[in-house]
Structure formats: structure tokens, C-alpha cells
Amino acid sequence: MNILTQKFTTKHDTAPFTQIKNDDFSPAFKEGIASAKAEIDAIVNATETPTFENTIAAMSYSGAMLDRISNVFFNLHSAETNDEIQQIAQEVSPLLSEFSNDIRLNAALFEKVKAIYDRKETLNLTAEQETLLDKQYKSFSRNGANLPEEKKTTLRALDMELSKLSLEFGENVLAETNAFQLHVTDEKDLSGLPEGAIEGAREIAKSVEKEGWVFTLDYPSYIPFMTYADNRELRKKLALAFGSKGFQKNKHNNQEIVLKIVKLRHERAQLLGYNSYANFVLEERMAESPEKVHSFLNDLLEKAKPAAEKEFKQLTDFARDLDGIDQLEKWDGAYYSEKLKQQLFNLDDEKLKPYFQLEKVLNGAFTIAGKLYGLTFKEVHDIEKYHDDVTTYEVKDENGNFIAIFYADFFPRKGKRNGAWMTSYKSQYVKDDKNERPHISIVCNFTKPTETKPSLLTFNEVTTLFHEFGHALHGMLANTTYPSLSGTSVYWDFVELPSQIMENWCYEPEALALFANHYKTGEMIPMEYIQKIKESASFQEGMATLRQLSFGMLDMGWHSKNPNNINDVKAFELEQFANTQLYPDVPENAMSTAFSHIFQGGYASGYYSYKWAEVLDADAFELFREKGIFDTETATSFKDNVLSKGGTEHPMKLYKRFRGQEPKPEALLKRAGLL
Template structure:
């Protein structure tokens, strides 16, 4: 079958759409497996040619062709894994379980190709005599370390075992993610009209639309999508419904024996520990952090622990205030997990005369998109031109040309905003094609995926403030890919250390609440009137509210990640989670943002394993970075924006992240800027 595939002509590997986009309409999903087989075989042929070259290793005959090898595999992978996350089905899921270990074995075999590594190693040994420019030197270092970390120096039985571990971890990661998706797709709370009385109109409409899509016409459905779950938990007066939703949400990935992820977690932790020890590291955390800004588990804990203690103190003050409010309303029981969001909204309204329902009419999805794109125009001169005729992988996908200020085409951006059962939860940025300039180069084709509740036909989608921030956040990642100006593909865009990659995204969130952006774009969905000043003032006054809850929720997950990976692997991860949270003194009424059975960041693959802390690490940077604009008195200061573009958004992984940040800001920050941003240094204006 493999021999019959013409990779140069197949729509999975030869993208013939305008601007080099794939033609999704021409794709037959039955072709994925044979195309993958052919593409892996073609990649190995290219690798053997590089490895078998008798000439002395040079940048031109080793590093450059290694960077460019496997184009067909990259293309079919981009399409397949994009669908696996955003629009999956049983065929794709079955193939995902098969391809995950196969791809692991494929890349492990390349990393352990002795002749290939010998050539890379020879370049590394003479690197100081090659006269390399800074970017090429960075690529060589990254490549050499990548081989070593992938087992290139292992021998004999250790090499074989390392490959087996990689393949098994890939299988486990795929199964973990599919179990979570199954729980999220199947669980639903079906309600009648009386059950939704008093809920905000936009939430009722979204629940009705979801019910219709799931075959419950005339009724209302809550799912485990955050876009429905969180506003329902904030607004529903029905404690029994909040309890049911809370228990399901916090137990995703373990709602049935079939989807129980606990055994997967236990095996994953053991294999990761064994992998790290094969490479000479004491723990998996030491292995993962060796290639980051933080470097060591101790430095990570040095960030997390002070924030954790301060957040708990703020949360305890809030718990007492919530309890008093609930008692005044006749609820005598202690505040529990299903209650916190509900009473927190009541307390927000009491303290600030503000609630989310008042804000949402100003956060129509289209208006937020306009605001997001306008910030890119003001900061970087970008123009976003929608092209409805350019189709993506689903009818909901929207396609935009990205043009520089002079009108020239810079790249393509695709956005898939709405939740559906075929899409995994969360929000993310990825790429069909990375920007680079090597051997003619490639234009970036970048996409964002969200999970906003889809409104009924003809109705606008109204976002919460958190969802609006998420849209800005993911577009910040997209800009990191779209603005990349590097030569080498492997350091393009977001190909940076894990604890630096969240800086461009988290920083971009700040511009959502810049007054001139709010006044220009956040207009009432019915009247078109701009957000009134008193509402903006309320929003600003309330912006630190609830940060005790939010910070405990996040930091509990980050600490759990480190506890799992910085010590001996847990035999019973669920019991270990409970013991760890008790030891840390986590408030019982605040659930971890990601409990272990659905912690996809660290178990559905190892992207953020021993790295979930990086959101907070980057937040230290983003809070300090935005202060550069605040100090200048102009959120769009042209000179600062240019330095931001050059040193952060365009630079990719072309230099050490500390060097890049210091080139922008002049020095590295301390955590105080982040704690000021979160309002953790004070509570309601009082030192704590």
C-alpha cells in the first residue's frame, strides 16, 4: 500500500489551496494511515542520506538538510493531529492510538541513528571553530541536546528499553486524552424550563442550543465544557444541580471504569521516572527542567510556595465573607466546592455593584475579535482580512489573511471558536506550517481553537470576561507564530522553552482592558453603545476580586505536577493527590483547576509535565513587561512595541530567553509585579 502513495501529489502532503492551505474537502480519512507510512519511510530515506554522507560534517550538509527533512510527514501530521484535537471521530481516535507509539518509535530511531548523531556530535565538538552566527549556534545546541535527551548516547539494552518507554508513553497519553474526551462528550445535565428560571438569558440560550444539538429539543443542557459549566455554577440557585455538575466536572477522566485514568497515571509516572534515570537524571522533573529558564525543581518551588501561602490567606478571608453572605441568606452549612463560584458572584455584586451578566452584553464574540485584531494593528501594524471562501476542517472554522502594514501577505490565521462533542476541551494555538527563511522559507499558517458555547442560529455569542481573556491569550500565541522572523524552522515562533512560551500570550491579555480598546470595541450587543465609564470603573475595581480562589485553584495543580515528578512515582496517584493536598493545606472548598484524572496538560502527552508552573513563571514576566508600557504612559508606545516585536514575538528561540527578555526590558523581573497584578500583596486595599 505504501508504494502506491505519491506524496508529491497527495492532498494530505501536497497542499494546493490558495496561500498553500490544505484542501480539506479533498481529504479521504482512510488515506491517513498509508500516507503516514509512506511519509515516515520517505523521512527515513532522507535521514539515511544525511547519515551516510562520507564528507566531513558541515552546517550545509548535516544541520540544514536535517532541519528540512520530513516535510511530507510534517504536513500529514499537522492535518491529522489538528483533527484529533478539534474534530475527532472513532476512526481518527483508533488511528491516534496506533500512530502515537509508531511516531514515537520513528523519531526515537532517528535520534538513535549512530551515524547521524556522530555527524551532529562532530559539529558540536568543533562549534567554536565554525564561526556560527548566534541563531545557527542556538540551533546546533538545541539539535545536539535534543539527540542526547532522546537517548542518542544510550547503548545496548538501555537503548531498546528507552525506545519501548517512549512508545508506551505515547500510547498512554493518547488513551488518557480520549478518556477525558469521552467523559466530557457523554455527561450532560438535562433540565426543564423551571430549572433554569433566573439564569442569565445568554446562558439559557446557550443551554438550549446545546440541548438541541444533543437531541433534547425544548430542554436545556449543561455539559462539562467550561463555557457552560462555570457560568452555570455562578448563576444557578439550585444547589442540587450545582452539586451534580461539580462532582462530574471534578471527576472527569474517572466517571466510569471504562474511562478511569488512574492506572494510566500510575504507569505514566513510573515510565517517566525510569526514562529520566536512563538519561542520568535523579527525577523526571530534573530532566524536564534542565532545558528551561527555571532549570531546577527548587527554583520552581521557590516561585510557587510563597504565592501559595499568600493565596491561601486571601482565599480564607474570602471564605469567611462568603460564609457570612450565605448565612444571611439562610444557608447554614459551610461553603463547599459547589457553592464557591455561586456565592463569590453574589459577593462581587455586593462589593462592587457588578456582576458578569451586566458585562456580557458588551462582550459579543465579534466585538472581542475586532478588539483583539485592532490591538495587533496598533502594536504591530497587522491587518486581518477575513476570507470566507477559504475553508478549514469544519464549517465553524474562519480563515483570515494576515497582512503587514504595507499590505504584503505575512501569513494565514484560522480560528475555530465553538464547542462541539468532537473537540477536546480547553483552548490552544497550533500550526499547520511554521514560518522560516531556510532554503526559500515558508509562510506561517497558524490556528486557534476555543470552546465557547455556540449560540442559537441568528443570536450573538456572548463571552464571559475569562473567555474574552482566553481569546486574547490564544491570539497572543498566534502572533508569536505569525510574527516569527527566524531562519531555522526548529526555532520558529513558539519553539522556545516551556516557561517562556506563555509570555507572548499572557502579555497580550493586558490589552483587552486598555480603556481605548474597551471604548472603541466593547459595545452593547443590542444598542451599539460603548461600555459606560461606570461599568469600566466597576470592572477595574473588581479585577482583583476572586484572585485568592483563582490562584489557589491554579497553584494547587502546579504544585501537584511538581510533587508527581520531583520524587518517587506514586503507586496510587489518586490517594497521593489527596495526601499532597492535605499536606499543603489546600482549602477543601476550592478544587484544583485540573485534578489528576483530567490533567491533560501533563498526562495527555508530556508537553507541560513538570512544567505547569510555567504559566505563573511567564506571568512574572508578562506583568513586568506590560509595566514598560504603563511607565511610558502609552499602551501602544511605538518604540516599546517595536522592541517587543523584535525581541519577543519575532525572535522565536533564536537566543536564550533571559537574553531576549533583557533585550526588551533591560533586566529580569522579580515576582512582585505578578503578585501586584493578581492583587495578592493586598486584599481590598489592605496588607495581608
Template sequence: MTTANPLLDATVAPFGLPAFGAIDSAHFRPAFEAAMAENSAEIERIATDPRTPDFDNTIAALERSGRRLRDVGAVFWNLAATDSTPELQAVEREASGALARHETEILLNAALFARVDALFSRRESLALSPEQARVLELIHTRFLRAGARLDESARARMTAISERLANLTTTFAQNVLADEAAYVLLLEKSDLDGLSEDFRAAAAEVARERGAPGKYGVTLARSNLETFLQSSTRRDLREAAFRAFAGRGESGGDTDNRAVIAEILRLREERAKLLGFDNFAAYKLDDTMAKTPAAVRELLDRVWEPALAAAKAERDELQALAQRVGDNLDIAAWDWRFYAERLREEHYALDQTALRPYFSLDAMIAAAFHVAERLFGLRFVEVHGLELYHPSVRVFDVRDAGGAHVALFLGDYFARPSKRGGAWMSEFRGQERLDDDVRPIVVNVMNFAKAPEGETTLLSLDDARTLFHEFGHALHGMLSDVTYPSIAGTSVARDFVELPSQLYEHWLLEPQILREFARHAATGEPMPEDMLERIARSRHFNQGFASVEFCASAYVDLDLHERGAGRDFDAGVFERESLARISMPQEIVMRHRTPHFTHVFAGDGYSAGYYSYLWAETLDADAFEAFVETGDVFAPQVAAKLREHVYAAGGRQDPASAYLAFRGRMPSVEPLLRQRGFSASRDA
């Protein structure tokens, strides 16, 4: 290149951060091209190395290759998700296919695979460390699952499928983002009945940012929408907002995803069958803890029956409440959360509006940090003055008990139109120590409604759970302690990756944490003891609803990838038929409807794998009991084993072995059923 490109420059910002201030969207195309060319040259050298294959000149060399491409990609994909622009979206559409083709060509390189395969065939004689043996096994499996043993014609088809799928999943994600960004429900002051003062202030800020000062805006960010549906007394407005949320991706216009879904499903099925599997679900689950679609269905069925019974009982209670207060209506999807909150208040004297002042964003961040210090000896020191990709992002130097740098943690907490919906953890740099001790740079992304300048951002209890959940993922990345980058941090089986995050949620509601951090934002007074008790007693409230909306999405995901899509496939019809088979209540809508199911169609991560949250919950329910059994939820000896075998271990051993090393046994489903309130001791 004749001009400097900060993405390719060796100089970086403090802590190894990307030089965000110098990066422009125009830098990404040439950076990707240069990094892919460099990686291709690295692969060629490994594949044509005249020396006999050994671990260092083949496997370790593969681990070292592509570092610049990983760095460029980390910056790009994080920005494309959190601060997207039309220019970045154009690069995304172009780069996704090129990167998929590049990766597939590496995995289908016959000479390269021959070296890997030769090493794998004599792995018992190589005197490898356990970590090296695991890396070799995983890399060999990755080549096989990409089609390395296929004939030339089939390999060419696999390359074409991978490239096309990358383009389609990018289109899917951009369509959902476009629908979310385009929508705002503008309200007048007379429309605000039932909404808390902090919600009104945040809604006024949304409207101002959308060019409608003096009005109030409701967006499709889940946190914002859920609060509106729980609180607004205006049924017509609740219906309008809910229908917009549920209808993302099926507008009939340029952002309609239904044809995109059909093509994705056909290509995934074709890829699976080229590799000898009956369907894509069988292919995708083959290298997970579950192993088979039948095992996933068995788990879903164990939860579905009691969940459905509970949800029907909950519906009847809501209907009776509506009639009792004089509302002559049949409970609909946009009513459930509203009447559930009235019922929660009636049963437990818990009002979400009254709870929110005790869950300020700053206090919940501090609580998450405190738990990490108690469990793992970490300290979080906020760093100011660094140039980041958005002014609202906060950054923390993570240190161990001795003061040594462990990781850099970024918190991107607020919703904005340029950010895709949801919440997630990602990395700008992963941990490794193959040549140097590389410390990770981890980011948590949320979509909370920001309070006006100078006011305190308040969270719902569900928001606070989300924060703890994603911070559990962040710790999985920050505490990673392995040699090889391909097994670092969250590079584990999909149905194991949710264990560290879901387990971390447990500490939020521990009384000692709430007593210290759940303090009223205005007065600083701790949460009253009777409120703590009522929160504990309400832990199973509305669990039928929550379990049904989740399981429905998991069933539909599995059905889609077991049955595939014929030429006359209609996503809406398929969804309705799939839900009818499980007797889905009409008053509940699946948590992620098919046209905007980004977990499944905006990439390959959770395809045929949305069940993973439930699978991991069988582990996390049992794992937390390991602490409870000691009488100390911060028991040092249990925390040390948890860190060693789960949070720090990455993928250096298979998930079942990792869990057994921590717990000494595998769990049954019973702790999960108790956790959801579906055991014989279920609370009212």
C-alpha cells in the first residue's frame, strides 16, 4: 500500500487496543485483502514444507498463522455490530463471502490436510502434552467437518456453499438491524400512563436523538420494549410496539428475511449431506456435548411438559386478574407482561417500578466486579483518556491480587440505532502464550436505555441478570490460561459455552450481594430486608411463560434444521406447524421468531443449537450447588476448581471431562427443574 493503514501498522494504542481514532471504514477492504494474502502465503509455506510433518512445523505453525487477519477481523466485526454505518455494511456484505471462501480454501487444501492427517494417524507416538493432543484432535476434526476427505468436485461445491452462506447470513443480520433501527413508537405526554419517571426520561432522550424533541420514544431494544410492555396501561400502544418487535424480518419489503431463511436452510442441508449426515442438525450436533438431535429433544421434552402446564396455569391467573379489575379482554401476547407485573405485585408486593431504583447500572457493574474479586481475586481499575470506538464505552484494567495485568475489559452498555439488538461478549484480542504472553481485550455489549445526561441509568431485574450473564462470558475470556489461540477463552463446544455465563447469574440474587449493592439510587438506602425476602420468594414467578417462550424457539430451531426447506418452503407456515405440534399457547410468542432469529440465521454459531442455554443450565444449576453445599457461595476451594477447570481452561479438554474435573460427576436434569420451579416443591 502507498498510504498508511492503521489496521496494518505495527503500532497500537495503550494496552494493545486498536488505534480507533485513526481507523476509517475505507481502511478495511485493503486491510482484509493484505491480511488474507499474507495468510495464504503462510498456509502455502506450511503445506509445501519439505520436512516431515511434526507438531511444531504443522500444527503450531497453523496456530501462528493468520494473526493479522484475526486482528483486522476482530476490529471490523466488533464495529460492524456495535457502531455500524452504511460504509461498514457495504464492506461487511463484500468481506463476509471473501473471508468464508478464504477459510474454506485453507480447510480444503489437500496438501495441508495430508500433513495434519499424517500427524493425527501417529498421534500416540508423538509424545504430545495433553493440550497439544487436544489441539491436534480439534484441528483434524475441523478439517474433516469442512470436507477435507471429499473429492475435488464436492470440495468445490463446499467452497461455493460456504461463501454463499456467509453472504446470506450477513444479509439476514443487516435486515434485522435495519428493521430495528427504523422503528420508534413516538408518544405524547398523554400516552405515558403507567410508565415510571426514569423510563419517561429515557424515552424523551430517545425521541430527542431521533429528531422529535418534546415527544417520547419506545424502541425495539428488548430492555426498552420489555419495560414498556410491563408498565404501559395503553393496550393499543402495547400491541403496536409488540407487533413491530415480533414482525421484524417479515415486512414484505427489502428487509424481509423469509426467502433468505429458505436458501440458508437448503444450503446447510446440502452441506451436511455432502459430509454424510442425514440433516444439518445431525451434522451440527455431532461435535457438541448433546451429540444428537434425539438427545436435545429428550431434554426439551423433560422441560416442556411441566413448563406448558405452568404456563397454562399462569395464563388462567392473568385472565382472572384482568376480569377482576374490569378489563373485558382475552389475554394476548402484548398483555401477558402487563398483567404478570400486576400479579407479581399482588402475590409478592413486588413492583418493578419500585425495584428499578435499587438496580442502577453503576451499582450492578460494581456488583459484578465484586463477585469476580471474591471468587477469583480480580480487581477492575477504570482507565480514562483512551480513544475508543464510541464515547459511551468504558474501559477497565483487570489485575490479579498481586497487581499484575490480566486483561482489558470494555463495557458498551447503551442502545443506539447503529448497534444490533441483544447483548453479547466479544474480543478485540484473545489470550494465548504460544510465543508471547498475549493478554485478552474483552468487550461486553448491552442495549440498555440510557438516562439523560446527569441522571442515573436504572435497570430492571432482568437487565441486571443480563449484565451478570454477559460478564460471566467476559470472565471466560479474561481468565483464559492456555497456550494455543484456537482453544482459548470461549472456544469451547456451543452447549458448554453458556455454563460460565449462566452460572455467574446466580450471584446477583445472593442476599449478601443485594444488601451491599442494591441501594436506592436517590437515597443510598439499602434494599429493605422484606423486599429481599419477596424477591427470593418470587424467583419461580412466571417461569412457565419464560420456559415456554424459550423452549418454543429451541424446538423450531431444531425442526428447521432436521426437516430442512423444500422449494415451496414458507417460514411462517413452518413456524406455525412446528408450534402446533407442541401445543404452543397462542398467548405466548416464541422468544425469537424465525424471521429475526439472529442466533440461528445471522451466522452459524447457534444454528441447531439454541437449546444450548437449556443444556448449560443443567450444568450451572448443579455447579452452583457445589458452592451451596459448602455453606459458602464464595467457597475458595470450589472457586479455585471452577477457575482451573472451567473459566481458565478454554477448550483444552472435552467439555464432559472439564465438568467432571470440577464437579466429580455429571448432573441430572433435576437441579434444572428445581431451579425453574418445576419440581414437587415448586413455590406459588
């Protein structure tokens, strides 16, 4: 008996991680696919007239076993992978692609959906049902259901190829990240580095049985080195390694893969009757079209560029005066920015870190969620975990009703990809009058506690934790009927609103008072530090905005035009960066070959949405500012109109219901000090 194919009999039906073996996955996927196919066949072969309930709703609830298996497997593939799991991913990804194509290209099923879609005006549907119907219909039409047979076959082949390429891309980036180590044996090369970074590097060295200190391309190791290490040559060495992931003459080179992916995506969009891949993607976004995205990015560029150039000149002059640096290079940016920031605000991460002990910051996020949304988080020890580092919580509302399971996984390890993300093991939905509650997880890469110190966060990591926790609240507070519209299943350029709005509380004295206490003495963070955190929040915001815009423009460059004449990744990038470039180019480096967001994650034609969501979050937080950052009425409105609604209606409708108006970019420009 395969545990993955049975309904879990654990507390709250949580995943029984300790009982799952890698060998279970392949057979479980095959059984899950067969079971989901049978459910779809039953819908297709039903002889009754197609109705919303027997077709659209039935489809939404189908494939539950397969979803459960996929959620467990792909979350482990990201957070606790190994060679065996990577091998299984290569094997099952094409099967899953083929299965989803079997559904999307099932003519008889589409006929039933279309019959309902064509008479939707007469059906008296709720807003959520209408959205689901629209989504189901488009999942066919946008995946070739209206195409003639031979074109459907072409589409299938494209999708299989794309899913393989994107996996390969990610595995190459991971291999390149793991392959590089900066091994330091001379203590003077550690000059400038904070104690925590040195201690972390010694522990990495021990774990790989080397003397001295080892720095890697993982963020908790890479960022402190680039920010604090006085040795410019070593910063350069590390930066070159970081920037050349997927761009070296070896078997992990991603250049061909990048070119193949953009060309296949374009071909797929054209096949479906769209001008470009971006046109295809943006039809299902708040932004709606490439033209709108370009004008959004260019508008922000126009406002941010003068500030960015001014800031860059200030930084250049500062580095020249301080160290006689003639030409500021990319590996100097973080280092001199930190020094300048310290000079201007006398505030550095090392001063702040003692006030941001991981456990206290997490409890602070819990307390804030309690004040805003009436939630309580209780650590529990009777829920299985996939690694000892994970902590598990039961989440309840103010009346003691069970709301969600929350997993938190905070430290780097070999089988875990870089960065931070929120994910779910089970979505919320309502079926047979039972509200199934979600299992939500956040995964980050913060510095591990050492023998002498707890895990202390940089301020940037504090905002990262709050950001992912905001996504988690979106998942936990979900209250929709259908699983495919629940939680974070929203338009991509809306999904960052709940996460980014949470970051705002990190800058508010009232909120910091709840968790920013010195890990040794317990004293609260001094008011002057809070003041400086607020003042420094817009430090170099012009440069940061330019950087984000450059990534968004590179993404749109790859996806909003015909890419068939592009054959040099690097040359193409230089063209895209022409308007946003401040530092001299580094010939050995490329961005695209490790731009996992758009070539492995789902951000293709969507990178602009970070900035788009910043406009939403700044505008939304203005209301909290006006009414009070813990104002219950505002929080309840945000929960009822945004967090609990998932993707049940068009996001602009939901947003306007909360805010009373469309978002205005002024709030963002004001917050960023660019007005």
C-alpha cells in the first residue's frame, strides 16, 4: 500500500513525512494521474445535460489525490532535495505535462465547458462561480482547445519540451551555486566582516572538512561578504562567480536553454493567435497588455532615473574620497553603500541584529496577525516534519476555531534552493458543507544559530520574513468554495500585495515595540534606531528602483517581441539594460542564465509585478496610516475583501472594494522619497 495514494490519517490530514519514502513517489504519481483521468472521464461520459455543478464544479474538485502528491513532492524538490528526488522530477514532469495537456486538449470535455460558457448569462451564477467558469473556459482556449488537431499535437510537443528545459535550467543554476567555494585561509582576508559571518564561514569550512573559512554563493554567506569584506579582490572573485552562474564554458551553461525557452514560448503564443508570449500572459493579469506594462515601467523609470543618477554620483564620490576608487564596479556597490549608509545614518546591520532574534521576530509577526486579524499561533509537536529545522504551528481564530497549519523552515542546507518563498501542502476549499482548512509553509535561508548565538536577522531579513508571512496569511485566511480560486491563486500582479503590505509594519515604532528586543538584555530597540530605520528606508531607493525596473525590462525584452533573431544572450542583455545601467558591464557575467524567476519560476512576462504590487501596497497602507496601523475596521476590510477572497473576482474589483478607489502611484513615490 502506497501511503501517498491514501487519504492521510494524521492530525488535520497533514503530510506524514516520516513515513514517505522516495520510492513511493513515482508509483504514486502514476496512480494519481490515473485516478484524476478517471474522474475527468466520468465527467465527459456523463449522459445528463452539462450543468455548472456536474461539469465546472466537478472539474474543480477533481484530481485531489494528484494535487496532494504533487504538493508534497515539489515542495520537497525545493526545500529538501537530493539526487534521487531530482531524478524523479525529470521522470514525472513530462507525465504531468502530458496529463494536463490530455485535459486541456480533450475535445469532448471542452464541448461541455463551452456549452455552459455560451449560456452563462442565463445561469444566475455567483461572482465566484462566474470566475471559475471563465477560468475553466480559458484554460482550454488558452491551451489550444480551439485549434485544429495537427496544431494541438505541435502544442503538446512544445509544452513537453518547455517543462524539461525549465527543470534543466534550475538544476544547472543549483549545480553552479553548489560548485563554487571561496576558501579563505588567511585571517586578514576576513577584515571588515561581522563576527556572525565569520562564524558561519568557519562552520561551512568544518562541514566540508577544510581549514579556515569557506564562503559560498548562498545568500546568507554571499551577501555579508559583498557588504562588509574589505578585500576588494576577493569581493570581485565572489561577485564574478555569482554573476557567471549558467554562463561558463561547462556542462551547466544555460545560454542555449534561455534562447530555446524564449523561442518556444513565442512559437506557442503565435500558435494560439497572440502577438507575443507577453500578450498571452498579460491577458490574465491586472496589467492586461505589454503596452500597459511598458508604459508603467517607463513612467517609473522617468521618475526614478534622475534620483538614481544622483545617488550613484554620491556613491562614486564617496568611494573616491574614502579609498581612491577611480571606477566603481558592481562588486563595490553593496560595500560602499553600506559604508555611506553608516556615515549618513550611523546605522549598520550589526548594530541592529542583536534586536532581531529570529524567534522574537516570528512571534512579532504572530502578534501583529493577532492584533489585525484575531489569529493565534501555537507551536505543536505532534505534526510530522520533513526536516528537524522545521517548526509547526496550529493557527486558530479569536473564537478558537481551527484556521490552518503553519510550517516554518528557516535555515540553509544542501538540499534547499536559495531565496525565500511561501508554499502550501493543502489548499482551503469547501466541499459537502465542510470547510477544508489549508496547510501553509514559509521557507527562508537565514543564518543558523551557532554555539554562542541565536539566529540574529539583518533588517532586510526581518522584512523578508514579514513578506513571506504576508503570503502565508493570504493562504491561511482563504475562505472560498473552490480549491483553484483559493488563497494565493490570484492574478500574478496581485499576489504580491498581501506580502508587500506586511513589510510596512517593520518600519512602525508601534509594531517594532512588540518584537525588537535585545537578545541578551531584553531592552527594546532604541527610538533613535527606529527613526534611522525609517529615514534610511528610502536610502538609494532611486538605484534600487532602477535595478528592479531593469529586471522587469529584461523580462519584457525577452517576451514581448519576436525573439527568433536573438542568438547572443549577452549582447541582447546589454541592449535591454542600456537605459538603466549605472555600473560598467562585466563581460564574464550574464543575468539571464541564472534569472530563475523567469526561466524556472512563473515570473515570465511578470517581473514588473513586484513594482506593480508596490504601488498597490503603498496605496493600501496609506489607509492604515490614516486610520491607525492596528485599526480593526481597516484590517477586517482588508481581510474580507482581499485576503479571504483569493481569486474569486477580478483583483481590481476587490481592491476598490477595500480602498474605495483605484491605486495611485503617488503613495509609492512618496514613500520611496522620489517625489
